[in-house]
Every structure is written in structure tokens, then in C-alpha cells.
Amino acid sequence: MCADTLTLRVEKLSSNGEGIAFSEGKAVFLPFAIPGETALAEIIEEHSSFSRARLIDIEESSPYRVEPFCPHFGDCGGCTLQHIGYEYQALLKKQAAQGTFIRIGGFDPGELQIITGESYHYRNRAQIHACGDGGLGFAKTGSHESVRASHCPALVPIIERWLISENRKAHPYRALSALIGDRPRFVVFGQEDRLYIEGRDGFGKAKVAGKELKFSLASFFQSNISMLEKLIEREVAPLKGNRALDLYCGAGLFSLFLAERFEAIDCVESEAASLEAARMNLESTKAKIEFSCTTVEHWTEKTPTDLSFDYIVADPPRTGMAPQVRTWLSFVDAPALLYISCDLASLARDLRDLFQKGWQLENMTLYDFYPQTGRLEAAVHLKKEAKHDL
Secondary structure (H helix, E strand, O other): OOOOEEEEEOOEEOOOOOEEEEEOOEEEEEOOOOOOOEEEEEEEEEOOOEEEEEEEEEEEOOOOEOOOOOOOEOOEOOOOOOOEOHHHHHHHHHHHHHHHHHHHHOOOOOOOEEEOOOOOOOEOEEEEEEOOOOOEEEEEOOOOOEEEOOOOOOEOHHHHHHHHHHHOOOOHHHHHHHHHOOOOEEEEEEEOOEEEEEOOEOEEEEEEOOEEEEEEOOOOOOOOHHHHHHHHHHHHOOOOEEEEEEEOOOOOHHHHHHOOOEEEEEEEEOOHHHHHHHHHHHOOOOOEEEEEEOOHHHHHHHOOOOOEOOEEEEOOOOOOOOHHHHHHHHHOEOOEEEEEEOOHHHHHHHHHHHHHOOEEEEEEEEEOOOOOOOOOEEEEEEEEOOOOOO
């Protein structure tokens, strides 16, 4: 046996969906392995505090191991957990989330609730890659290359049908690039019978919980509409008050629902195209809307903390909130904050800081926006610790 080859007992799942084993006290990250399995692996990367390994063989298999649904599994980098039955997959992801909050956030959130949905055919938005052979597909695992996809069971039917049809052609990207321009990566959004392609279309339309809204195809938009509707129904729609603040508002999605129960909303967004969409989406609402096209960091630097808000909603990018934003939140006159996050590591870091700055955890719910991957969305309700005069 090679010196870099060893037998590992997989103990848990990482927040990125990799199996974690330990060898001589060092964590070894092993993709495509399940906690409880014994695996033969080859070390491919050595670091001071951890190693990465390649799976060679499963010597003792988990009862939760299933046959992957997609023939591109393991080659395509999009889905990494198709080898785990979905119910157990959700449980492992919930446990990994708890570990992230303990390790990075310094607190134990207790028993977490995870809201799940369809495990396949859920993805309304996808980034398509041009492949070396002229086909269309997705990023290859651990590579800068792309995998031509005959189909993709993660996609909603209209996008999957389009992908299948395009890849039956010898060189689909050649004809498509004449329509959309030279875009080695581009976004496709589909819902029901509507399909939008970045380059051909500037804006897309989505129907979310009975409301239709526009968004820029070149900008971020949620990729799982059915789960988004669950999150809005549970976390956003019930909020009410006089004035709300929507930080990182994007196309105004959450404000569209806040406008039904708030008299005024301040919307802050740095991308001009997203804010243009927000203006269109919110122009007919009854609430008074103030738009600011700037970064949240700059807006909080220039905005006095004596403003009063009944509720703040924040949905930052994966990097989370900048330190100055968290500091501003500690001083602003607002009793409640809804923090929506797509990256639990940056969320845990931010929560640790916010707790030290006077915010308290009210409740937290996990949403599986990304089945078959290690990623989760979280919605966290925080309340401001009451200040007592001495």
C-alpha cells in the first residue's frame, strides 16, 4: 500500500458536503463519503491543520448510501451529495450547521428545524458553461474545465428540456453565442413555461407567492422559487410595523411583501440594474419607498443611528456583513432584525459579533435551498437587548 494511502473511518459531514475523518489527530476531508463508512483513500493535499483525500473504495458502506441519480455525478461539480438518501442528507446538513455555529459562532443554537422541499427538479436559475467541445454544461469538479451535460435532474423541467435539446446539436455554443455574445458562462432562468437567457434577455420575470417581479439576469436572484416561497411565508410576510429597512435589497423581492404591512421602507442596493428592477417592482405598492443605490457599508457610514426602524431585513452576499455594518446595527434604533444568509460560516461569524453588540437570538430556521449539495440557507430573527438607564 502507498504511504499516502490509508483506511479512514468517516465521522461527520462538513458544511461543504465532504466527509470528515481523522488521521493522527488531523482532519481529512474526503468527498463522496458518508459518516459511519470505512473508506480507502489517497491523500492528495497536505496542509498544516488538515488534509484532503481522494476516495478509492468504500470498504464498509453506510445503509444510507444510494445510487446517484445523475450520470455526471462525481464529474460535474454541481451536486456532491447524490450518493446520500435525501432524508439522511438533510439530517447530516443540519448537524453540520450546528457544528458551524458552535465552532465559528461560539454558541450552540440547540435543536434546529430544517425546512425541505423537492430534492430534484428544483433549480430555477443555473449558470451554464461553454465546454471545450462546443457543448453546454457545468464546472468540472476540482478543475477549470467544464462538463458537457446530457441532462441535469437538479434543473426545473423547462431548463432541463432546453439543455437536452441544445446538447443534441454538435456545437450548440457556436450558434448560441451568435445570439447572446461571447459568454463562456451565462445565466439561464426558467419557471413554468418561461425561459430567460442572459445576453438574449436583460431582465427575467419570476412569480413568487402570487406576485410577479422583474430582476436583472446578470445579477443575483434566488435559484429555488418553491423554497423561497416557504421562507417568505414563514419569515417575511408576517412582519409588520411603521418603517422597515431592507439592506442588500436586490430586486426588491422582500420589500414587495413588506410593503403590505409597513408604511415606509428604505431599500439599499449597490447594483444599479437590481435597483432599477426594484423600482419597477415596487412602483405600485402603497408603502413609501426610499431607494439608495450604494453599498450597505457606505450607506451605514453616512446614515445617522438616530433613525428609527421597526424591523430590519438583511440578505447579504456569501461574505456576510462588513464589520462597520455590524457596528452600525448595534447603535441604530431598531428592536428587531431578520438576517437571511446563504453561507453559514459568515453568518456564524456575524452572529458572534452581533451578540457581543447587544443582539439576542430569538429563533433560527434552516432552509434546504440546495438539495444534493452541502449548502443551506438560514433565516435568523434577532432582537435588540433592552438598554437600561443607570
